[in-house]
Amino acid sequence: xxxxxxxxxxxxxxxxxxxxxxxxxxxxxxxxxxxxxxxxxxxxxxxxxxxxxxxxxxxxxxxx
Numbered sequence: 001x002x003x004x005x006x007x008x009x010x011x012x013x014x015x016x017x018x019x020x021x022x023x024x025x026x027x028x029x030x031x032x033x034x035x036x037x038x039x040x041x042x043x044x045x046x047x048x049x050x051x052x053x054x055x056x057x058x059x060x061x062x063x064x
Contacts, residue, residue, distance in 0.1 A: 007015070018030045 015027050015030055018024075018034075019027060022030060022033060024030050024033070
């Protein structure tokens with residue numbers, strides 16, 4: 001199902017630049033790549049709390 005979306009001219013220019021840089025054939029491919037990258041956990045988030053101890057579950061996991 002095809003649809004049309006409205007974007008400002010500056011966003012269109014950015015999409016066009018990314019389309020050329022990424023070597024994609026359509027804006028849809030650019031948007032899909034951007035969405036995929038936005039969902040991934042960035043490498044910079046790993047190790048942000050180096051002093052945090054490793055989590056270990058207790059043998060009996062209940063409240064008394």
